[in-house]
Amino acid sequence: MTTTLPFTDWLVLAIFALAVGLTLAGALIAVLTTRIIRGVAGLMICCIGLAGLYYFLNSPFLALMEILIYVGAVCVTIVFAVMMAEPDESPSTQPVRSGHWWGAVAILIALLIGGGLARLALAGPWPDAPIERVNDGSVAALGASLLTTYSLAFEAISLVLLVAILGALVIARGGPPPHPGPP
Amino acid sequence: MSFLELEPIRILVYLVGICAFVGGNAAYLVLAERKGAGRIQRRPGPNEAGWGGWMQPFADGIKLLAKQVMVPPGTDSLLFRAAPLMVMAPPLMCLATIPFSDSLVARNLNIGLLFVFSFGSINVMALMLGGWASRNKYSIISAARVVSQSVAYEIPMLLVVITMLMVSGTMNLQEIIVQQGGGFWHWNLFKVWVNPLMPVTFVIFFTCMLAETNRAPFDMAEAESELVAGAFTEYGGMGFGVFFMAEYANIVVGCCLATVLFLGGWQSPIGYLSGGLWGLGWFLLKVYALISTVIWIRWTFPRTQFYSLLNLSWKILIPVSLVTLLLTGAMLKIPLLFR
Numbered sequence: 164m165t166t167t168l169p170f171t172d173w174l175v176l177a178i179f180a181l182a183v184g185l186t187l188a189g190a191l192i193a194v195l196t197t198r199i200i201r202g203v204a205g206l207m208i209c210c211i212g213l214a215g216l217y218y219f220l221n222s223p224f225l226a227l228m229e230i231l232i233y234v235g236a237v238c239v240t241i242v243f244a245v246m247m248a249e250p251d252e253s254p255s256t257q258p259v260r261s262g263h264w265w266g267a268v269a270i271l272i273a274l275l276i277g278g279g280l281a282r283l284a285l286a287g288p289w290p291d292a293p294i295e296r297v298n299d300g301s302v303a304a305l306g307a308s309l310l311t312t313y314s315l316a317f318e319a320i321s322l323v324l325l326v327a328i329l330g331a332l333v334i335a336r337g338g339p340p341p342h343p344g345p346p
Numbered sequence: 347m348s349f350l351e352l353e354p355i356r357i358l359v360y361l362v363g364i365c366a367f368v369g370g371n372a373a374y375l376v377l378a379e380r381k382g383a384g385r386i387q388r389r390p391g392p393n394e395a396g397w398g399g400w401m402q403p404f405a406d407g408i409k410l411l412a413k414q415v416m417v418p419p420g421t422d423s424l425l426f427r428a429a430p431l432m433v434m435a436p437p438l439m440c441l442a443t444i445p446f447s448d449s450l451v452a453r454n455l456n457i458g459l460l461f462v463f464s465f466g467s468i469n470v471m472a473l474m475l476g477g478w479a480s481r482n483k484y485s486i487i488s489a490a491r492v493v494s495q496s497v498a499y500e501i502p503m504l505l506v507v508i509t510m511l512m513v514s515g516t517m518n519l520q521e522i523i524v525q526q527g528g529g530f531w532h533w534n535l536f537k538v539w540v541n542p543l544m545p546v547t548f549v550i551f552f553t554c555m556l557a558e559t560n561r562a563p564f565d566m567a568e569a570e571s572e573l574v575a576g577a578f579t580e581y582g583g584m585g586f587g588v589f590f591m592a593e594y595a596n597i598v599v600g601c602c603l604a605t606v607l608f609l610g611g612w613q614s615p616i617g618y619l620s621g622g623l624w625g626l627g628w629f630l631l632k633v634y635a636l637i638s639t640v641i642w643i644r645w646t647f648p649r650t651q652f653y654s655l656l657n658l659s660w661k662i663l664i665p666v667s668l669v670t671l672l673l674t675g676a677m678l679k680i681p682l683l684f685r
Contacts, residue, residue: 174354200478204425207471224457227464235467235500239493242474246490301456302517 179219185212199245207238224305360452364441371598372591373403379641386645413583421580422479429476430581430588432468437595439465444602445520447612447625458519459507462603466558469596470496473560473567476589477577488576491652492567495557498659503554505667506547509674510607513540523611530615535608541674543666548608550667552636555600557659559593562644566652601636605629609636 189209193202210233217226309317377392377399384391395401417423443458445451455461470492477489513534514522526533535548557564568576578589605611609632612625650658 171354198422200422200475201425204428204471204475207468223455224460227457227460231460231464231467234471235464239467239470239474239497242471242493243497246493302511302515 178215182212182215182219185209186216187212200242203238203241203245206241207234210234210238357452360442361438364438364452368438368441368595368598369591372594373407375594375597375637375641376406376590377402378638379644382638382641383645386642407587410584410587415583415585418480418580421481425475425479426580429472429479430585430592432472432475433592434588434595436465436468436472437592437599440599441595441602443519444599444606445523445611446629447623448520448621450626451520454518454520457517459511459517459522462519462599463504463507466596466599467500469558469592472592473577473589476581477567480577480580482579484573484575485577485579488567488573488579492560492577495560495564495566495655498656499554499557499663502550502659502663502667503558505664505671506551506554507607509541509547509667509671510534512671512674512678513537519606519611523606523613526610527613529617530610533608533610533613533615541670541677543670543673546666547670548604550663550670551604551608553658553663555604556640556643557655559596559600561593561597561640563647563650564655565644565649566655571649597637597640598633601633601640602629604636605632 186209189205189207189212192205193209194205196202196205210229213233214226214229217223217229380402381391381399392399392402395405417426440462442452443455443461445454473492474489477485477492480486510522511517514525516522522534530536535544537544541547560567566576567573568578573579575586578586581589611632612629614624614628
């Protein structure tokens with residue numbers, strides 16, 4: 164397309180900022196809120212923002228899969244678990260003492276991972292070759308690459324599901340926690 | 347190059363068009379629903395506003411707009427306000443890739459089928475959040491029902507869609523329609539040489555569509571006689587109106603998708619007259635025929651029990667759709683062995 168709108172760059176930048184903002188805001192909501200249902204909503208917003216970022220990286224398939232799997236399946240499944248909890252839970256007022264330590268450890272790990280990734284992205288070598296289409300993006304090409312080039316990753320995902328099922332079994336076998344009786 | 351051919355402007359024009367289409371449909375499908383209900387129950391239905399009641403949607407709209415939006419104390423007010431916004435967005439997104447005729451499509455995506463289903467899967471979260479944020483016994487029961495019903499029916503629906511994907515070999519909705527050209531015997535619904543169970547596949551898809559859009563006989567989420575209005579109990583005014591509009595928008599999306607996947611989209615049933623405006627006409631004719639069926643089913647069948655609803659999905663629809671999937675795969679691939 165030869166002619167474009169005069170403010171196209173700004174439009175693209177604004178949409179990119181929207182995607183980044185949604186991701187960050189969603190993640191912050193998911194972490195900082197005390198109500199578990201809002202945490203799920205935050206996770207959902209974060210995933211939608213991530214899908215926008217994938218779209219910016221020219222991967223619409225990945226973006227839609229992110230929405231279909233993480234918003235449509237994972238978040239709904241988490242909600243299933245949330246529904247086992249009390250609907251009108253009051254946010255806990257007393258902070259757990261050991262929570263601070265765990266928080267510090269978590270921040271340290273997050274900083275290490277984030278810093279490492281940022282350093283890799285900034286200092287690491289990027290391929291100079293121009294971007295080219297790997298295949299035509301058809302269903303057949305997609306299936307072929309999932310079952311040949313990326314079959315290891317494809318199979319590894321099923322391991323995650325196995326672990327999830329095992330975890331569910333372990334939790335379910337323990338039964339509900341004993342009800343606190345009258346003192 | 348004219349101003350209209352710029353991509354952002356074109357998308358904007360289509361967006362406005364889709365919003366108008368969804369709004370007009372929601373308004374007049376409510377009237378059609380009430381008229382249909384009246385017809386089936388042997389009463390006239392709304393007939394006071396305008397000739398034969400055709401002004402009724404305006405009266406309803408003004409009434410809903412004039413009502414105050416109340417946020418009852420004790421609700422999770424943030425999520426309570428966010429839910430009506432979230433419930434309306436997914437169907438609008440889905441319509442962006444639905445081809446209404448051979449040239450009338452906002453964005454002809456290569457992965458259109460995936461696009462519709464990924465945004466269609468968000469809908470349940472919005473209903474759930476609305477019900478949960480209301481902090482009302484009936485709404486919470488309704489939210490739990492919405493989630494379990496949607497999880498149960500998403501599986502056979504996606505299995506059917508994978509079957510259709512194997513038949514067509516593409517996720518581009520426009521290409522799926524082009525493959526079904528040349529008369530109604532080429533429609534996927536009648537392609538019994540690909541899979542003898544194809545009509546059964548269509549019935550499964552239609553049933554799942556009814557369940558996913560929470561329509562009777564599967565409207566366990568609303569169930570006005572037992573749960574007041576389910577997830578929308580606490581909503582008044584336009585908050586309630588938006589949930590209602592979203593329900594009809596979802597029906598439109600579901601019927602459009604059924605038309606594209608099984609009934610040949612904008613292809614003419616007789617083999618010619620399927621280009622341009624004719625295509626649009628055929629498409630809308632098929633979509634509205636399906637929507638009338640949806641309304642007809644609602645007022646004909648009583649609401650099912652919740653357990654039989656889940657049993658229907660897990661014990662009947664999922665096994666049958668797996669069988670159709672395997673059968674289609676076998677019938678597509680086994681002839682290749684002997685070639």
